[in-house]
Amino acid sequence: MKHKTIQTPDDLTLDEITQRFSTDAAARKYWEAIHWPKGPVCPHCSNKKPKLIYEIKANKAKRIRPGLRQCAKCGKQFTATMGTIFEQTHIPLRKWLVAWYLVCSSKKGISSLQIQRILDLGSYRTALFMTHRIRHALRDPVFNDKLRGxxxxxxxxxxxxxxxxxxxxxxxxxxxxxxxxxxxxxxxxxxxxxxxxxxxxxxxxxxxxxxxxxxxxxxxxxxxxxxxxxxxxxxxxxxxxxxxxxxxxxxxxxxxxxxxxxxxxxxxxxxxxLPLYLAEFDHRHNTRFLTDGERTIIGMKKSEGKRLFYRNPAK
Ligand SMILES: [Zn+2]
The missing domain is CATH 3.30.420.10 (Ribonuclease H-like superfamily/Ribonuclease H)
Known part of the structure; x- marks a missing residue:
């Protein structure tokens, strides 16, 4: 199946998130557009040739997840959440999108308890797990440029x-x-x-x-x-x-x-x-002239390749 990207808007509102990404499929398409702006890339061998990447049709009975891709170059399978903070979380992506928005738009921060209530999550631990992963994603691993003036x-x-x-x-x-x-x-x-x-x-x-x-x-x-x-x-x-x-x-x-x-x-x-909270506050400060939606999208783009360095977030 050919990969279709949906247009990635530069901005978002909470209303838009809840309307447009009310289903997991729509949320996944959106995340794919953010994660793969130029089409899918195999995380195993970095292959990005559209002709060498196939989408495998989801099939519940065969336990084939939606969004699964097959790389014809290395023979391995992957999804857009692989290698990101969303990997293996079992929390629907549509809820992740809302959590991202809430963390990025709340000027003084938002408690995990409130996230739990808003997203109707099963436990406080799950909410804490999400917010810590989001904060972790917001951390800047390498600073290439220096502060000036x-x-x-x-x-x-x-x-x-x-x-x-x-x-x-x-x-x-x-x-x-x-x-x-x-x-x-x-x-x-x-x-x-x-x-x-x-x-x-x-x-x-x-x-x-x-x-x-x-x-x-x-x-x-x-x-x-x-x-x-x-x-x-x-x-x-x-x-x-x-x-x-x-x-x-x-x-x-x-x-x-x-x-x-x-x-x-x-x-x-x-x-x-504390370093996680500092990353969250720094991110909001550094994008303070942008809209809440732009701040959220920039934040989500920072999640690339962050999962591997992060363990046991809810402890
Ligand atoms: Zn590959």
């Missing part, structure tokens, strides 16, 4: 129960460092120890040396920011927050959104899972 760097402490012991007291909290390009992109990461050496490594990996760096007075930044064109420091402990161009208000606003999400939406966030 003016970059605000700041650290914060997320989670834990210890309060009120000063700005740099850690307790059982998890340190997060974010690098925010003013007016542009953000990259957040968990940094188990916020030291000059670790900060230096992160800054040099992610920021162009020609950039201007904005930080607070934490001494570790002095070592970390040495190689950059300029380094401005605002002294928060002396209640100095803005001095001309020098401030870290952008990155702090980003942290406050993250914390509202963490406190308000994710009540039991583990330190181990």
């Amino acid at each position: 003016t970059v605000e760097c700041d650290e914060t402490y997320v989670g834990g129960k210890t309060r009120g012991r000063g700005r740099h007291f850690m307790g059982n909290k998890t340190p997060v460092v974010a690098l925010l390009e003013r007016g542009g992109r953000v990259r957040s990461q968990v940094m188990p120890l916020v030291t000059g050496k670790n900060l230096k490594e992160a800054l040099e990996q992610h920021i162009s040396p020609k950039s201007t760096i904005m930080t607070d007075e934490l001494p570790a930044y002095r070592k970390a920011a040495g190689r950059f064109a300029k380094h401005y420091v605002v002294n928060h402990s002396r209640r100095e927050y803005v001095r001309g161009r020098a401030h870290t208000n952008g990155v702090e606003g980003n942290f406050s959104l993250l914390k509202r999400g963490v406190v308000g939406t994710f009540h039991h966030l583990s330190a181990k899972r």
